[in-house]
Amino acid sequence: MASASELATRQSPGAAPPTARRERKKQQLRDALIEAALELFEAKGYEHTAIREITDAVDVSERTFFRYFASKEDLALSFMQDRISVFVSALADRPADEAPVAAIRNAFHDSLSGMAAGRAGELPPYLSMIRLMDASPVLVAASLRYLHDHEDDIVGVLARREGVDPATDRRPRVLAAVFGAIVFLANQEWIEQGATGSEAMAAAFDAYADQLLPSVAGHWIR
């Protein structure tokens, strides 16, 4: 049950519109739900926002909400989903001669600036969501799991890039997991520093990624 939010429409890139108006309406409703939810979350926090309030804002029944999202979490994590798939394709697009860690770092930057493109001073929704997680342990847990659920995608791309078999070679899996951990540390630091913008996020990520090798190599002093 990797992705529970495929319940309703999800404009997957390259999917030709099968039946026009219906699909469009679903997409609109989905977007409206997300938008209303994000607004309410920002105003009163994730846990103190009832699904009822979200559906009231959009004027649909609560029951309908659950036809679009498997849970409240699922809605919140829809940003995460976009985020990860953007990252995965950015990783696949990095030049083949880059070493794994370098490719990951660059892909992270690529995907970040890709999401920030267009909006001048505004935070991309993904980053807004990260900020929300600060106050919601439930969301922290969910996002960790989400990251974890999609590690396989990253593993696949890494293995293909380097031409190794992920079934026998543990390195791609280790690197993907380590990457996830670093992203999480960066998120934390970014929040602590005021959740300013995607440049700050990139800087936090680099700061941790720089310490990766030094951390696992021998003693730290001397």
Added chain:
Amino acid sequence: MASASELATRQSPGAAPPTARRERKKQQLRDALIEAALELFEAKGYEHTAIREITDAVDVSERTFFRYFASKEDLALSFMQDRISVFVSALADRPADEAPVAAIRNAFHDSLSGMAAGRAGELPPYLSMIRLMDASPVLVAASLRYLHDHEDDIVGVLARREGVDPATDRRPRVLAAVFGAIVFLANQEWIEQGATGSEAMAAAFDAYADQLLPSVAGHWIR
């Protein structure tokens, strides 16, 4: 709110009994709840076990359950809590001249065999719980968060061992996060391989830990 399960008694080592019988009864009830829960979880799975069933087995009210555990999750994670604190003290006990990564690896082994000691063929409760998580995504998420919530303890010990300041030096934090990721990978592999025993867990952990440096260093081929 790092640990929500301090709601009721928790035999913290070295705590002199303030009022004897009362404390004892609380501890007994707590243990009984955990035992009944674990049994039910094994039989019907975590999510298909209602709190009502647990409290019925022990013959207390549902309300009382929530005076001992903040949530169903909290009960399940009480094992995790023990696990982590055992590991943290094992880490603190490693000789000072061991390099950080070596100390972590050895401490993991120490803590594992410490928990397995006594029981011959039986799985220690901590490992039973890990096995349960396989079928319960909710528990996976919760345990990830739990691990994450207690990373600070590990960071503190690592920083003290090496004499660095965790507020400015990111290395202890990186290593703790990486360790968490490796533990998680090991858990997964251990489950996939049949969840046999603590030796198998130790082997899985080592297998991933061995790949740590190779994974983050340069290209993988040639």
Added chain:
DNA sequence: GAGATTATGGCAGTAAGTGACAACTAGCAA
């Protein structure tokens, strides 16, 4: 427009979790 599909709403129900208050029980002192 008829008829098959598909989306929505309403309703009833389960289960987790919380607050308030009353009833009980252990601890302790006179």
Added chain:
DNA sequence: TTGCTAGTTGTCACTTACTGCCATAATCTC
């Protein structure tokens, strides 16, 4: 023993997330 105090438990009422079922209404196909 008695009686007071403080801590523990049960009961009840309530909120919220989430699910199944069936009727209804909108959309698509022809």
